[in-house]
Each structure stands twice: as structure tokens, then as C-alpha cells.
Amino acid sequence: MDSATLYVLAAAVLFGIGVHGLIVSAHLMRKLFAINIMGSSIFILLVATATPISGQADPIPQALVLTGIVIAVSATAFGLALMVRMSQETGKATLAVEDEPENDD
């Protein structure tokens, strides 16, 4: 088994962990962890499956992932600010279903 295969398998496990965390976590910060872990797993997959070009790593997937990492941090930073504000307004950092009647003003 070569290391690319190993990392692909790791990506699969990480993705599963992320999905599970996204579903079962109540706290928004943990949901953000989960989304970030899923993102990392996709990033690993993109780089590990890239075909080298005459012995050299293909720069395109790496450049795309670099962009992806910055975008993930941007979204996470905004998500954290949103979470803090939610917690200031409602006292809780969660999206719990029970306190969300659809027709509230």
C-alpha cells in the first residue's frame, strides 16, 4: 500500500467523522470543527489523488487547496462571529430545533 492510498483512506475516515460530528453536535463551535474536518478531508483527497507530472507534484491541485484553506478560514471566522452574536442574543450557541417556531417575528 503506498502513501497516497493511505491518505485517501484517512480522508474517508475523516470525512465520516466530520459528517457524524455535524449531525450529533449541538454546540455550534463543534459543528464548525466538523465542517472544517470535512474540508480538510476533501483537501487531502484532492492532493493525494493528483498525478505527478514527470516526477514533480502537479502545482494546480496544491494551488487550489491553498485557496480552499484560506476560504475555509474566512468562512470559519465569520461563523464564529455569528455564533458569538447568537449567543449574545439568545444565551445559547446552538441551532436547537425546539426553539425555532417557523412563524416567529
Place this chain on the structure above:
Amino acid sequence: MTTEALALIVFLPLLAAAGAVVLPTAWLGLSIRVGLMPLPLLLLIPTLEVLENGAYRIALAGHSAPLGIAWQLDPLSLLMLWLNVGMTLLISLHANCSFRPGQPHAHRFWPLWLLLFAGMNALLLSADLFNIYVTLELVTLTAIGLIALEGKPPALRAAMRYLLLALLASLLYLLGVGLIYGQTGVLDLYLLAERLAPGWLSVTAIALMIVGLLIKAAIFPLHAWLPAAHGNAPGPVSAILSAMVVKVSIYLIWRLWFWGVPEWDLDRAALLLGVLGGMAIVYGSLAALVQQRLKLIIAYSTVAQLGYLLLLFPLASTLAFQAASYHLLSHGMAKAAMFLAAANILRSLGTDRLRHLAGIDQRLPLDVFALALGGVSIMGLPPSGGFLAKWLFLEAAWSARAWSWLILIALGGLLAAAYLFRVLAVVCLHPRRRGNHRHLKRTPDTASLAAMLLAVGAIIAGFTSAPILDLVEAGLPPGLPR
């Protein structure tokens, strides 16, 4: 000239957004004007180019694909650009009342608004799958920031849910893009047709991208985030979200489907998408029927109306394409008009609960009229853009002998009539209509004017269809049946 004009169409709003952040508040109004007002004039130049010579392509930085990123303007993207520019400008007229420079949230609103505008223009021009991903993120983040802007708990919750789902959707899209790069070695959408063979891996890649885009487009059953987000956002934001932001995702699916992989045999997938569209129409309409708040009714109506845009896949003909494009256009204007009118009502009344709306037609005649005109187009009553779009859909289904779609389209119109008449009945016919509205706040005239202009536009669209339909036809992918 065309290149320069297109460059400014993307970069002028970006520069204006930067100006709105850097410059002192006194200059905010100037930044807004610079970033918005020249755009229709600028867009004329590429319009003439496309009408004369067809699709126009720019290799950014002079590096043509596959090395670099390209912009491609063809009749369909031209139509979308006009739609985005026109509606953003009209809605900005309204936003200039609720977020007039100097008011509490204005200096937060306008930079995000301009960035959203620039991001949509860049998205519509981009021919590069990864570049589209970046523009989608820009659009999503600014849109969510705008939803949460006023900091009300329901809007914050809706924004958070939207953010999590949108991030998930982006990941699926990105995974698809990566797989396609592995399969073809290119990222340019218009190079896929000849390079992407239909193996299961490439099918999975396209499917992942489409699912991601369906989440962002809030297509049933992935719609759950939309009503709360669109229903709780500030008025102008709801308007642009429903009119444009969700639709560009569907536009991208059209692109992938008919331009990216036109040779693939996708009949069953097309049927599946059509069924989803049908379920969206039925479910969204029924949900709109039972809502108690005006903005939520309009938001659920968006869920329903988006469904029509998916009927293009099973019908897949020139007529269906014209119908879907025209639906996109007329629904955009009608829905923006309704959201703006609803925002004016909400602002005047302090609530948009249906039972409080009895009799407001006497106090807010212009807004109620705009709401009704928008409703006429959404229901598909003649003469309106919505009528024409539904008519074209019926014609497309008829000539494809697709009876079940035909019935569905007709049913959708009836359901829309039901949920919209329910609103109008309360407003205009309710027995308690001499309700006491003395505490009403006045709506600024331009706010009502913006809603009216959009509503009238949605009606006029019923008369001036020929050039637009010709434009759509000129931009169709090769090999589509009549």
C-alpha cells in the same frame, strides 16, 4: 472595448466596495453611485458585441485555458448579467431608503451589497470551474452577512443554518471540481464537452457538483434553510436573494448539464431532477398556503417557483429553454417587487402577520398594488411575464407530449393563485378591513417606487418577449431539439 467594459462591470463594484470601506462616511453615497450607476451603460458595449458576433471570450492575464482562467460571455450569460444589473439597481433604490448613508447599518450594508453584486457578475462571466467556486463563496458569505446584518435572533439563526449548509454544499462542489481536474486535466467548463468521458467517476463528479448547487439553490428536499433566511432578512436582501442569488446556482447546473456534458445520456437523471422540481412546486405552494407571515409566504413561493427551473431538464428543448429563462427573468422581477412591497408594509406596520394586514390597501395603496401586480405574474395570469413563461412551459410540454409535466405546470399555477389570493383576500376583502392603522409609519416614496417599477417590469415582460426569446435561442447549446 468589450474587454474593458466587462472588466469594469466586475471591478467597478469591487472598487466601490473598497471605497465604501476606506473612505469616510461622507463619501459613502459617492462610492455607491460609482459602483452601480455606470453599469447599465457599460453593459451596452458587450451587448452590442454579443448581438453582432456571438459569444465573446477573454483569456485573463493573457493565458488561455487550460493554463489560465477565461471569461465567456454568451447570450445566456448576457441575459443573466442584465438581470443582475437591472435588479440590483432597482433594489438599491429601495435599499437607499432603509440603509440611507448615515443610518445605523448603512456602512455595514453597502460594502457587502457591492461585493455581492461584483461576485455575481464575476460568477456569471467565469468559464472556470474552480473560479466559479471562489465566486460562489464570495456570493454566499456576503449574502449571509447581509441576512444577519440587523442582528435579530431569527435572522441570526437562519444565517447560521444557511452558512453551515452552504459550506457543506461548497465542499461537495469542490470535490467534484477536483475529480474533474483529475479526469480531464482542465478546469475550463467549455473544454469539458470534448474531454470528459462518461465513466462512473466523472458521473459522480458531476453529480457531486450538482448536489452542491441544488443545496445552494434550495431545491426540495434541500430547501429547508431558505424560508427562514429569505423571510427574516432585511427587505432588499430578501429581494436579491430570491431574485438572483438562488438562481445563479441553477444557472450553473444548466451550464454543467447542457454545455459541460451535452453528449451524455442523462435521461433518468433528468427525470429525477424534473420530479424534484415538481415536488418543489407542490410542496412550496402548499407550505405557502399555511404560513401566517407575508414574507414567509413569499419565501415559500420562491421554493415553489424554483421548481419550474428544473423542468428544463426532462423537457430539454428550445422551447423549454426559452420558458425557463423567461421564468427566471419574470419571477425575479415579480418576486423582488413582492419582497420590497412586503418590506414596506412590514416597516409601516411593524409586523407582517397576515391577520394584521386587513385593510392596509387604503393606507399603503402603492405597495399593495405592487404586491398584487407581482402576484399576477407569479400566478401566471395574462398579461404578464409570468403568464408568458408558463405558457411557453405548457407549449414545451405539449410538443414533447409530456402530459404529466403539463398537468403539473397547470397545477402549479392554480396553487400559486390559491396562496396569493389568500393574501389579497385578507388585505382587500377582510370584514375588519376598516382596521385601525393610525400608528402607521409612512413609507418613503422611492421605496414604494422601486417595488412598483419591478412589478410593472414583471407585467411589461409579457409584451416585450420577442427580442429576449430570440436572444435565448441564439445562445442555446448545439443539438437541442426544437
Place this chain on the structure above:
Amino acid sequence: MIGLALDLLIIVSLIGLAIQSINAASLFRGILHFVVLGLAMSLAWARLDAPDLAMAEAAIGAGVTGALMMIAYRRLIEIQPDQESSLRPPPSRLAVPIALAAGALVGVIGLAAIQAEPMPALAGTAVLENLGSTGLGNPITGVLLLFRGFDTLLEITVLLAALLSAQAVTRQVDLDQSLTTQDPDTPLVGALLAIVVPLTVLVSVHLLKAGGQETGGAFQAGAVLAACGVLLVLTGRLGASRQYSPLVNTGLLVGLLSFILIGLAPLLWGQPLLALPGLWAIYWIESAMMISIALTLVLLFAGAGSLKRRDHG
């Protein structure tokens, strides 16, 4: 063989840390695990022959994200010290099957992608062929600034959008609460800053300069510089401010503005849009982006619209 063992070790820790960060008993421990997960990711990138990503992950993924999460956590416990006792996890009978299916799908896709007939990576090959004529040694910098520069331009726009969106939802009332915890005026702090600050600035400038030829670039450099800014905030040298500051706002935008203006300029003399006129333009844009990225990150950390200097005798 040693390589394989190393890979296994990294992978096991990735998985362990991921599980821990989501399931740790306390949220704070979760954050710690998440930060260490970023470092493990960075090792994974190094093993996957992606040194630029390794550095970006360490600086941005682990460092910046970690700092942002810590400060968000602090703000949360100021509101409600006990963050999780009242939270009921959502019903989750389907969570495990869904997670298994999703993981399996990703695994199957990945394995199939590895085993698929290798296609000629046209874009990547074109990058490596054209790199020689640009004067750059690092193909990734070539992609990010020259060949696909528009991606990067939009990427810093996304970062700006995230900041603006975050500011839009940040309540401005409780801004002036200081972020400093300890007495910032002990002499030791001053001495520490006198060493650390110039050093981090030096490192980020080096990273920036190196980016052209080897590993590095504006994002990594900006993140390191941001760390320096965060330190200044934490020690009370820089404070959150509500006041409009032309200097801060210009710094925030200088990267994007430089990129746009230098990108538009070639149209004036008949060159293609965004065709950067020479290496100087690349270095200028990268330096400007570094400053903007660093400032954006510090403002995100401070949760403020602006910054002001605070004097400590």
C-alpha cells in the same frame, strides 16, 4: 518503510485528534485538539510533497483558526460560563449510518481516482512549462499570481467579505472591554515584545520574499504577521476601536486595491486584463496582500472595526 510508518503515525493522530476535537468532554479541550489537528495536517502536507500547504496549514489552518476559536470561546464563556450543560444533542439514530455511508463514498471515490488511468494534467503541465519564462521558481506562486491570478484576487475579496460580514454581526456596544488578561505593564512583557515583534516581522518578510522561488507567499507571511498583531492586542499595545481610522482601513484594502489597479492598468497599453507587468508587480502585490491579510486577521481576532495604539509608559 520508515516513511510508511511515519504516514501511519500521522494518519492515526489525524483520526484520533479529529474524534477528540468533536467529542472532547469540554469545549476548550475540543479547541486544543482542533489546533493540534491542524499541526498534524501540516505534517501530512509535508508527507504529500506539498510544502506550501504544510506552511499554510500550520500558519493559517492551525494558528489563525486556533486563535480565532480561542477568542470566540472566551467571548462565549463571558456570556454563559457553562457552555454545554443545557444543550441536548439532536436525536441521532441515523448519524452513524449516514456518517459511514458518507465516509465510504469518499473512500471509494478517492480509491477510484487513484486507480483511474492517469490523464495528462494539461493545466499543471502548462504551468511547469511556462514557469521558466516568468522568473519565478515556485510553481504555486506562479499559479496563484500569474496564471490564475483572478482566483487569488477573488480569494482576498472573500477574506474581506468574511471580515465585513463578521463586523456586521458583531455587537458594537461591548467593544471596549479589553482583551488583555494579565497586567500588560510588567517590564518582562515589554522586553519580550522588543524581541518577538521584530523577529516575526523579519520571518514574514522572509516568507514573502521566499515565496517567489521556494516555499512561502503572501498568505503564509500574512498569517505570521497577524500572529504578531494578535500578540500586540493581547499585551494591550493595540486595542479595539470603534473610531474610523484611515490608516487601518487603507492597510486593510491595500492588497485588493493594488491587485485590481495593477491588473486593470495593462488594458491602457493594450495588454490583456490582469497581465501583471513584471516581477516587481508580483512582489508589490504580494507585499500589499500580506499587510491586508495580516490586518484582516487581527481585526477578526479583535472583533473590531478598527484598531488604535495604546501607550504603556
